[in-house]
Amino acid sequence: MRFQPAARCLALTQHFRSPLSRSFSSFSNPGAMAAVNNTSPYSSLQSPADQGVTLAALPKSWHFTSSLPADPLFPTPADSHKTPRDQIGPRQVRGAIFTWVRPEIQKDPELLAVSPAAMRDLGLALSEADTDEFKQTVVGNKLQGWDPETLSGPGYPWAQCYGGFQFGDWAGQLGDGRAISLFEATNPHTGVRYEVQLKGAGMTPYSRFADGKAVLRSSIREFVVSEALNALGIPSTRALAISLLPHSKVRRERIEPGAIVVRFAQSWLRFGNFDILRARGERDLIRRLADYIAEDVFGGWDKLPGRLANPEDPSQTPDPARNISKDAFEGPEGAEENRYMRLYREIIRRNALTVAKWQAYGFMNGVLNTDNTSIFGLSIDFGPFAFMDNFDPSYTPNHDDFLLRYSYRNQPTIIWWNLVRLGEALGELIGSGPGCDDPTFVSSGITEKTAPPLVARAEKLINQAGEEYKSVFLAEYKRLMTARLGLKSQSPSDFDTLFSPLLDTLQALELDFHLFFRRLSSLRVSAIATEGDRLAHASRFFYKEGSTATQKDEAAARKRIADWLAVWRERVVQDWGTLETWGSSDGSGGCAVSDEADEQRMAAMKKVNPNFVPRGWILDEVIRRVEKGGEREILKRVMHLALHPFEDSWAGRTFDGVPYQGDKEEEVRWTSDVPRSERALQCSCSS
Numbered sequence: 001m002r003f004q005p006a007a008r009c010l011a012l013t014q015h016f017r018s019p020l021s022r023s024f025s026s027f028s029n030p031g032a033m034a035a036v037n038n039t040s041p042y043s044s045l046q047s048p049a050d051q052g053v054t055l056a057a058l059p060k061s062w063h064f065t066s067s068l069p070a071d072p073l074f075p076t077p078a079d080s081h082k083t084p085r086d087q088i089g090p091r092q093v094r095g096a097i098f099t100w101v102r103p104e105i106q107k108d109p110e111l112l113a114v115s116p117a118a119m120r121d122l123g124l125a126l127s128e129a130d131t132d133e134f135k136q137t138v139v140g141n142k143l144q145g146w147d148p149e150t151l152s153g154p155g156y157p158w159a160q161c162y163g164g165f166q167f168g169d170w171a172g173q174l175g176d177g178r179a180i181s182l183f184e185a186t187n188p189h190t191g192v193r194y195e196v197q198l199k200g201a202g203m204t205p206y207s208r209f210a211d212g213k214a215v216l217r218s219s220i221r222e223f224v225v226s227e228a229l230n231a232l233g234i235p236s237t238r239a240l241a242i243s244l245l246p247h248s249k250v251r252r253e254r255i256e257p258g259a260i261v262v263r264f265a266q267s268w269l270r271f272g273n274f275d276i277l278r279a280r281g282e283r284d285l286i287r288r289l290a291d292y293i294a295e296d297v298f299g300g301w302d303k304l305p306g307r308l309a310n311p312e313d314p315s316q317t318p319d320p321a322r323n324i325s326k327d328a329f330e331g332p333e334g335a336e337e338n339r340y341m342r343l344y345r346e347i348i349r350r351n352a353l354t355v356a357k358w359q360a361y362g363f364m365n366g367v368l369n370t371d372n373t374s375i376f377g378l379s380i381d382f383g384p385f386a387f388m389d390n391f392d393p394s395y396t397p398n399h400d401d402f403l404l405r406y407s408y409r410n411q412p413t414i415i416w417w418n419l420v421r422l423g424e425a426l427g428e429l430i431g432s433g434p435g436c437d438d439p440t441f442v443s444s445g446i447t448e449k450t451a452p453p454l455v456a457r458a459e460k461l462i463n464q465a466g467e468e469y470k471s472v473f474l475a476e477y478k479r480l481m482t483a484r485l486g487l488k489s490q491s492p493s494d495f496d497t498l499f500s501p502l503l504d505t506l507q508a509l510e511l512d513f514h515l516f517f518r519r520l521s522s523l524r525v526s527a528i529a530t531e532g533d534r535l536a537h538a539s540r541f542f543y544k545e546g547s548t549a550t551q552k553d554e555a556a557a558r559k560r561i562a563d564w565l566a567v568w569r570e571r572v573v574q575d576w577g578t579l580e581t582w583g584s585s586d587g588s589g590g591c592a593v594s595d596e597a598d599e600q601r602m603a604a605m606k607k608v609n610p611n612f613v614p615r616g617w618i619l620d621e622v623i624r625r626v627e628k629g630g631e632r633e634i635l636k637r638v639m640h641l642a643l644h645p646f647e648d649s650w651a652g653r654t655f656d657g658v659p660y661q662g663d664k665e666e667e668v669r670w671t672s673d674v675p676r677s678e679r680a681l682q683c684s685c686s687s
């Protein structure tokens with residue numbers, strides 16, 4: 001396996017290490033959202049396609065809390081509810097996966113915006129956003145499934161206990177310090193179940209030294225990016241709504257307005273949920289949590305991927321077999337894989353796919369600690385995230401990340417580093433192989449005698465899994481880059497001849513990553529048939545004012561881009577050309593791309609190369625205008641673009657039968673060159 005060609009986007013080879021070396025201990029009418037100017041627009045936007053249900057009718061459950069152990073201090077919801085809210089302060093919580101805790105009551109909350117796509121995906125009618133039931137539920141004032149009078153009901157809110165490695169060091173107990181889950185909701189049409197959660201709803205036992213609040217600034221960022229990532233096809237936690245808390249003044253670097261984002265995910269479990277149990281030696285809880293994830297989150301042990309045909313060469317098994325029975329063991333003696341290995345494999349593969357998408361789309365989380373790495377493979381926790389402006393592999397959006405640990409280039413390595421920590425937590429279960437259900441092992445764990453083969457097996461399997469991670473990552477990265485470049489087939493030489501030279505060129509010439517792909521999407525093959533054509537068209541990739549790099553030697557910059565375009569054009573002709581079109585305007589030897597085929601290629605490229613990404617400077621503008629100017633519509637407009645990122649334009653068009661007014665000038669500005677002073681912004685972790 002070669003990693004050199006991908007050096008611009010991954011540095012996987014350096015940081016692989018012996019895994020156990022340390023210790024063993026659009027809603028149906030998504031266009032609707034921004035189509036209006038009134039402050040409570042949603043009811044006017046119902047369309048016949050709105051098949052959603054009311055919040056009250058949405059099927060709800062509490063599998064998480066009924067399957068896993070609660071904080072012993074509050075064994076039942078009633079115990080928690082009877083306790084005055086201000087007495088549920090920070091402390092260490094042992095022997096538990098979560099604590100029952102209700103959100104604080106919020107006075108005069110103002111619902112600022114909802115994501116129509118999120119409403120749709122949850123199965124909610126958009127008109128629900130206008131109801132008091134909805135507005136009170138999304139800030140935690142109204143609890144679903146709980147009657148405060150009788151202190152009873154099918155469910156009660158909770159906060160999770162987790163820990164984490166932050167910037168490589170063990171940070172101890174973290175937990176949901178300002179997130180409180182309300183219920184699980186199952187979309188009645190799709191059957192997909194989500195855990196619905198508030199962020200910024202008050203203190204929990206996991207708040208440590210902080211206040212349980214979230215500021216409007218970071219809430220807007222999370223609200224928009226969660227939905228933007230999902231619209232780009234990148235797995236992410238989601239955001240349903242954002243509310244302003246007018247009476248909440250939050251102290252950060254300055255006093256800022258408080259807000260609550262209601263968000264949802266198929267699972268909010270993080271690697272940190274296992275880290276804390278391992279750190280505390282709570283091995284029975286590790287097993288219980290692993291069982292819960294396999295059975296409840298992933299839908300059953302038989303859904304998990306089995307052993308690879310040839311673990312030495314994972315690329316031979318791009319889609320490992322599933323439907324393997326819970327108790328099956330696969331593999332040779334000393335490397336037998338049990339169901340916990342299959343669970344680990346599922347988590348590895350999901351995260352490999354997600355980080356490949358981040359790399360292909362130039363997204364950086366900014367703080368990839370283990371408490372910010374999802375068991376479900378979702379992008380999770382949006383602090384100092386960013387989309388790449390100028391392509392720079394060493395860029396980190398995190399102002400405080402001096403060592404560039406979470407820079408673009410390092411993301412694949414870091415996710416693997418985190419996966420190894422997870423492997424350590426699951427190591428005993430993975431290493432036990434065919435003995436995982438042995439009663440002595442289950443009750444008492446390993447002994448001096450049983451440890452060595454167990455450790456050896458776990459080490460072997462986790463190391464093998466590292467190869468699988470790389471393989472899944474690379475395959476997905478190649479797939480996406482192939483699509484982004486408008487190619488139908490993959491060639492083994494693409495990494496060396498196309499991808500790496502492109503990334504090198506973007507970096508050397510300080511070109512914008514996203515604009516490059518989008519502008520390439522509308523470049524006709526017939527327009528770059530000759531060297532002269534290519535040199536002429538090269539400048540479309542420059543900033544209007546030229547860049548520092550191109551100003552130095554614009555002719556050389558044009559030449560470099562033209563050379564790359566020549567290689568790209570050949571590959572496009574290979575994939576889209578036909579002998580029948582010989583002699584067409586393209587005029588390439590023996591085989592050419594018809595105008596019709598080229599139109600198809602350009603349309604396909606536009607479907608994978610976004611015109612809009614919520615860059616730092618755009619979010620800063622939105623925040624400024626909402627905070628200082630009291631604007632509200634801008635939130636709806638930015639969300640509309642985030643939910644329809646691949647369109648050429650938005651204002652004045654109709655989306656799913658609903659006219660969208662928008663703001664033409666604004667969207668042209670937001671999809672053009674990033675203003676010079678606003679490129680590659682960084683932000684701090686304060687939120």
Ligand SMILES: Nc1ncnc2c1ncn2[C@@H]1O[C@H](COP(=O)(O)OP(=O)(O)OP(=O)(O)O)[C@@H](O)[C@H]1O
Pocket residue numbers: 174175176177178179199206207208210211212213214367371372380381382383687
């Ligand atoms: N204002 C706050 N009050 C209480 N706890 C906080 C606050 N800010 C952060 N935390 C806690 O500190 C830890 C790390 O914070 P981080 O910023 O990574 O997470 P977050 O943004 O609060 O949460 P999430 O990962 O759920 O989006 C988490 O345990 C988080 O709950």
